[in-house]
Amino acid sequence: MRSMKVNLDKKSSSSYEIRIGYKIVDRMMLIISKNFKANRYVLITDNSVGSIYAKQMMDSFKDVGLNINRIEFSAGESSKNINTVMDIVGKLLEIGADRGTMLIALGGGVVGDMVGFIASIYMRGIPYIQIPTTLIAQVDSSIGGKTAIDLPVGKNLLGTFCQPCAVFADLMFLETLPQKEFNNGLAEIIKYGIIDDEKLFRLLSENMDAVKNRDSVVLLKIVENCCRIKKSIVEIDEKEQGLRRLLNFGHTLGHAIEAVSKYTISHGEGVALGMIAAARISEKMRYLDLTQLKRIEEIILQAGLPGKIPQNFSTADIMSRLVMDKKKKDDIVNFVLLKKIGMPFVHGGIDDKIINDVIEEMK
Ligand SMILES: NC(=O)c1ccc[n+]([C@@H]2O[C@H](COP(=O)([O-])OP(=O)(O)OC[C@H]3O[C@@H](n4cnc5c(N)ncnc54)[C@H](O)[C@@H]3O)[C@@H](O)[C@H]2O)c1
Structure with missing residues (x-):
């Protein structure tokens, strides 16, 4: 233990x-x-x-x-x-x-x-x-x-x-x-690998089959790593004043997609799509390099999580859902973006056109 x-x-x-x-x-x-x-x-x-x-x-x-x-x-x-x-x-x-x-x-x-x-x-x-x-x-x-x-x-x-x-x-x-619930957790684990720990990211991509097969030895290492990351963030920011917001990586757009799907898209699938979108926005804004973006997309697909937003989801609906969240938060959509794997930051002023283009490209 x-x-x-x-x-x-x-x-x-x-x-x-x-x-x-x-x-x-x-x-x-x-x-x-x-x-x-x-x-x-x-x-x-x-x-x-x-x-x-x-x-x-x-x-x-x-x-x-x-x-x-x-x-x-x-x-x-x-x-x-x-x-x-x-x-x-x-x-x-x-x-x-x-x-x-x-x-x-x-x-x-x-x-x-x-x-x-x-x-x-x-x-x-x-x-x-x-x-x-x-x-x-x-x-x-x-x-x-x-x-x-x-x-x-x-x-x-x-x-x-x-x-x-x-x-x-x-x-x-x-x-x-159930598999669906396991996949929800898998998306969160990948999120930890992307926002905090290049080593965890590598451990995950090298052992994805064992993780998917729920190998208890591999899972022990991974769950332990994730708990360590979460506890370190909570220790610094117990009441979610700042750092803890980084845990929302992939969740801003993820929640909007989940809501537009009327929750036929699971939380994990929404977060997976949200993470790809956040990484693509980061790349478009020249924070993240293309090789890292590809690695992020690859690990998400390797996990069996989706990489494409269903064609029939209206981009306008997803955008207006984001604006609804925006109203709640001082008219700013706080996106967590990436400078590289392991280096996230909160960005409060992304041009709607960039978000719109990324959603369109992901269909
Ligand atoms: N407090 C926080 O910091 C925090 C962070 C993330 C999510 N949440 C909240 O967590 C909730 C989602 O949690 P969740 O995904 O665990 O959902 P959940 O608690 O609804 O569990 C999902 C389903 O799996 C079943 N289940 C649970 N364990 C099982 C097991 N071992 N074997 C078989 N079935 C099992 C449950 O009965 C349920 O039907 C949301 O309400 C979300 O808001 C809170």
């Missing part, structure tokens, strides 16, 4: 360990029972993850003598809302959960974001542990303490910053992850 510490400003939050490994549940239980004592634990998960893992996890808690309850909700982004929060809070009260209770988030980003949100407000805040089960959650959402639920007008509009007490990423969970 590998371990790394997220060192945060002691005044605002406490530091915590991320532990990563393959089949680490037994060791996880010993660590929880020794280091994270609570009167009661409540495992919160969604029904898909629950149907595969809840019994095993509940038994593991009981085996080390811990008092554990379980709450499940329907899987999917559509559950990440105030109604589910109220439902879970009602069940916590029924169980008798109090300030001596520890919540356990077992699942993907939806479970993690929502449990973190509840932990931050239930009885003015109780502790929680993240056990991420999707690739996205293992390399991204479980680290950094951003919690949120969606509102009818938009995603993640109600939330808090609330760090977990610990994160346990067991690669064993990835074995049952």
Whole structure:
């Protein structure tokens, strides 16, 4: 089992360990029972993850003598809302959960974001542990303490910053992850390779087949690298004032394409297209050289992610979706561009024509 510490400003939050490994549940239980004592634990998960893992996890808690309850909700982004929060809070009260209770988030980003949100407000805040089960959650959402639920007008509009007490990423969970969800995570991993680490980029391109086959040895190295990048960014910019924005590489246009597709394009596919677009814009604006652009396009295709925007998507619709986001952010579209692999920067004033041309060229 590998371990790394997220060192945060002691005044605002406490530091915590991320532990990563393959089949680490037994060791996880010993660590929880020794280091994270609570009167009661409540495992919160969604029904898909629950149907595969809840019994095993509940038994593991009981085996080390811990008092554990379980709450499940329907899987999917559509559950990440105030109604589910109220439902879970009602069940916590029924169980008798109090300030001596520890919540356990077992699942993907939806479970993690929502449990973190509840932990931050239930009885003015109780502790929680993240056990991420999707690739996205293992390399991204479980680290950094951003919690949120969606509102009818938009995603993640109600939330808090609330760090977990610990994160346990067991690669064993990835074995049952549906392919589409795995690919969503793959896009985020490639993003880390592009924005932060040429070495990770090379490791990924040299081992893409093993990654796609979910080889636990290769994945361990890669997940560990990604967690290290995410934790370093969070340590410098816990509340997303600056550096953390670089994690949005590929997401600006990616979100617009996802939205225009009415979410028939997955998050990972949107980010893949957004990353290619951001790299092409960087090249057109003479920041990035053509060889690096080709390497970025190649790795995305190698991963089995798309490189072309469907013909029938209107460029005007994608552009107007970008403008909608622009209105939210002081009339500026903040694109993360690249000077080279491993050297991203935020650019706030890109000519619409360049974006428009890149979208057209990508069809
Ligand atoms: N807080 C952050 O910093 C942050 C960062 C990125 C994303 N997010 C949020 O994360 C969410 C997306 O997360 P996600 O992609 O993990 O989605 P998710 O939690 O909806 O999980 C995707 C699907 O996979 C299933 N699943 C999860 N683990 C499984 C496993 N091991 N085996 C089989 N099925 C499994 C789930 O039941 C679900 O149906 C979004 O709401 C997004 O806003 C948050």
